[in-house]
Each structure stands twice: as C-alpha cells, then as structure tokens.
Amino acid sequence: MFKRPHLRAAKRLVNAPSALALLFLATACSPGQEQVEDQVSEPPVESTDSAAPEGLILPAVWQTKDLEFPITSVAVAGALGSTVAVTYEDGGLQFVDLDGERVTDKADIGVSEVSDGRYLMLQETPVTVFPGITSAGDLSLYIHGGELTEPLPYPLDAGTDDLIEGLCSADPVLDSDGILRVGFWTQGERRRLHTGRIVEVGTDLVLLLNEPIPAARDITACLLSDSGALVYTDPVVAAAEVNNRSKTYRFLVDDLGGYSLSNQDEEVQAFTVSDGITVRPPARPVDMAATGDARNGGYPGGVIVIGGQSANDAHMVTFIDPSRVTMEPFGYSPAE
Known part of the structure; x- marks a missing residue:
C-alpha cells in the first residue's frame, strides 16, 4: 500500500533565505513508494591496455584542462544551459560547460558529492540547481544563476x-x-534507499520523503529511472542513464575502471572508452554522469561525463560520445 509522503521543513543556513531573495531581486531589477530493482548482473569487465581494443568502443572526444584538485564527483544538468558540476576532495565545487570551459571558479563551500541537476525557472528566475551532500554529511541544494558569482547552498531536511x-x-x-x-x-543504513521529491512550498524548497525502500545488499550507486528506482552494489561505483530517441540506456563503471551498459531489454554488454587525438581519459574514473539532452557542446546522441586522474596526474573531466549506442534508429542491442 502506498504511504503518504512526509512533509519536512527545510533546514536553513543563516544566510540562505536572504541570498536566495537577493538572487531573485537581482534578476528581476510522483508520490509513493518506488519499486527498487537490485542490479546483480555480471560485473563490468576490467579495463586493460590494448592497442586495438575489441567489441563496443565509445570515443572520449573532449576534456577539461587540468582542474588542479582531486575530483570526488561529477554531475550534469542537461537541456538548456547544460552544465557539469564537479566536486573536489577539499570540499570545493565548480561548474564547467560541455565545452570543458569553466563557468565558475572553484568555491570552497564544503561539498563532498553532487548528483544530476536541472536548469529551470525558480520564482521567475533562470537557475541551475544541483542536489548534493555537504562535507558534514547533510543534504543540500546548490543553486547558481542571476547575479550569484558562486553556487548558493540551500540546506534540506533529509529526515535523518x-x-x-x-x-x-x-x-x-x-x-x-x-x-x-x-x-x-x-x-x-546502506541497505535502505530513501526517495523523495523536492517541491516549492511558497518561497521555500522542501523535500517530501517517501517510505524507505529496502535493498538486498549494501548500495554503492543508484538511479532514478522514469519507471522507478534502481540500486547497484559492489563493484559498481557509478551509474548514469541516457534517454535519447525514446530509448533508455544505462551506463556503469566499476572500481577497476571497467565499463558496461544495458538497454531497455536488460541486455548487458561491456565496452571500452578509447583515447581521442589529444584526450586521455582516466584509467579508473571516480564518478560518472550523463544526459541525453545536451544542447550545448554538439552532442546529438547525448554525452557521458567522467571525472578522475589521468596517467600524467592531471585532474580532469572527460566527455564521452555514446552515439554509437544512442543514435541507433531501432535501438542498440549487443551483437550476437
């Protein structure tokens, strides 16, 4: 039986309401329990060095310059104003665009992780919003737009x-x-997934929580698909979903740097990421994000974003083109 979501008041930083109000002023001058599917398919194949890799190959086509600090997570806000958020080991947060250019300077505001965001109108103001985890282990939104020079933290009550x-x-x-x-x-509670939705209540942003959903094993990554929540366990470290041409593909990376994908029929295939002419992706990415609606940067088939340390010790965000999979007119299926 579906349970009513719980309304919880938003926790606030002292300056969050006033800063949010200034943002707007400056610019102006499904509820219920989701079904969880434990993903226990064959783990991705460990990546190996090879002059001529076999099987499915997706090219790394672009990357940022050295961002100078170790990366802990990456996230994407697709559609209009497509943006990548990057967090660093020292708690910094920075935005870059899909051309790999810096949108903001690194802001040292105590962020440990971010997840995929969205470009939207908030109180008639165009902003980009990313959910994230603070260095203290709390849930927060990070809002950028208007006259803000760096992302604004907006704490949320996670109910725990x-x-x-x-x-x-x-x-x-x-x-x-x-x-x-x-x-x-x-x-x-690593075997319990909490889900919810962030809604506007008056001038506030509030998290409405559903009942927690149990998982069979310790969770290491999750996805919120249109059809429900999916959880992943060791060795998967990150999962990303691309919706393109009315088809859905899920991309995974494991703790050894191995990649795999699954299509709507749950067919699973390992794949390799190839170097570009001047692009060298990290051997073991620390995180992955993706969007099928990348309107900036020239990615008609969507884009996969990974973060990590390259062989020459540079800390970079790398852009991977999934068109070999996502642009198939009748949907991609692993070769027999």
Whole structure:
C-alpha cells in the first residue's frame, strides 16, 4: 500500500533565505513508494591496455584542462544551459560547460558529492540547481544563476541524523514530482534507499520523503529511472542513464575502471572508452554522469561525463560520445 509522503521543513543556513531573495531581486531589477530493482548482473569487465581494443568502443572526444584538485564527483544538468558540476576532495565545487570551459571558479563551500541537476525557472528566475551532500554529511541544494558569482547552498531536511553517504537524482516525471526527484542512502543504513521529491512550498524548497525502500545488499550507486528506482552494489561505483530517441540506456563503471551498459531489454554488454587525438581519459574514473539532452557542446546522441586522474596526474573531466549506442534508429542491442 502506498504511504503518504512526509512533509519536512527545510533546514536553513543563516544566510540562505536572504541570498536566495537577493538572487531573485537581482534578476528581476510522483508520490509513493518506488519499486527498487537490485542490479546483480555480471560485473563490468576490467579495463586493460590494448592497442586495438575489441567489441563496443565509445570515443572520449573532449576534456577539461587540468582542474588542479582531486575530483570526488561529477554531475550534469542537461537541456538548456547544460552544465557539469564537479566536486573536489577539499570540499570545493565548480561548474564547467560541455565545452570543458569553466563557468565558475572553484568555491570552497564544503561539498563532498553532487548528483544530476536541472536548469529551470525558480520564482521567475533562470537557475541551475544541483542536489548534493555537504562535507558534514547533510543534504543540500546548490543553486547558481542571476547575479550569484558562486553556487548558493540551500540546506534540506533529509529526515535523518545519520550521515548521508550516497545520492542520485533525476528530473521530475509528474507535475507532483516538483523540481527534482532524489534518492539517497546513509552510512548507518546502506541497505535502505530513501526517495523523495523536492517541491516549492511558497518561497521555500522542501523535500517530501517517501517510505524507505529496502535493498538486498549494501548500495554503492543508484538511479532514478522514469519507471522507478534502481540500486547497484559492489563493484559498481557509478551509474548514469541516457534517454535519447525514446530509448533508455544505462551506463556503469566499476572500481577497476571497467565499463558496461544495458538497454531497455536488460541486455548487458561491456565496452571500452578509447583515447581521442589529444584526450586521455582516466584509467579508473571516480564518478560518472550523463544526459541525453545536451544542447550545448554538439552532442546529438547525448554525452557521458567522467571525472578522475589521468596517467600524467592531471585532474580532469572527460566527455564521452555514446552515439554509437544512442543514435541507433531501432535501438542498440549487443551483437550476437
């Protein structure tokens, strides 16, 4: 039986309401329990060095310059104003565009992880919003737009005193989903996925929580698909979904740097990421994000974004073109 979501008041930083108000002033001058599917398919194949890799190959086509600090997570806001958010080991947060150019300077505001965001109108103001986890293990939004020179933290009440360990998010499916859907797990309950939706209540942003959903094993990554929540376990470290041409593909990376994908028929295939002419992706990415609606940067088939350290010790975000999969007119299926 579906349970009513719980309305929880948003926790606030002292300056969050006033800063949010200044943003708007400056610019102006589905509820219920989701079904969880444990993903226990064959783990991705460990990546190996090869002059001529076999099988499915997706090219790394672009990357940022050295961002200078170790990366902990990457996230994408697709559609208009497509933006990549990057977090660093020291708690910094920075935005770059799909050309790899810096949109903001690194802001040292105590962020440990971000998840996929969204470009939207918030109180008649165009902003980009990313959900994230603070260095203290709390849930927060990070809002950028208007006259803000760096992202504005907007704390949310996650309904728990436990430290939040991992996070996933997605665009709304229904009007009742608000501005974003989120899912997270905590250090004390790694086999329980909390899901909810972030909605506008007056001038506030509030998290409406569903009942927690149990998982069979410790969660290491999650996705919020249009059809429900999916959880992944060791060795998967990151999962990303691309919706393109009315088809859905899920891309995974494991702790050894191996990649795999699955299509709508749950067919699974390992793949390799190839170097570009001047692009050298990290051997073991720390995180992955993706969008099928990359309107900036020239990615008609969508784009996969990974972050990590390259062989020459540079800390970079790398852009991978999934068109070999996503642009198939009748949908991609692994070769027999």
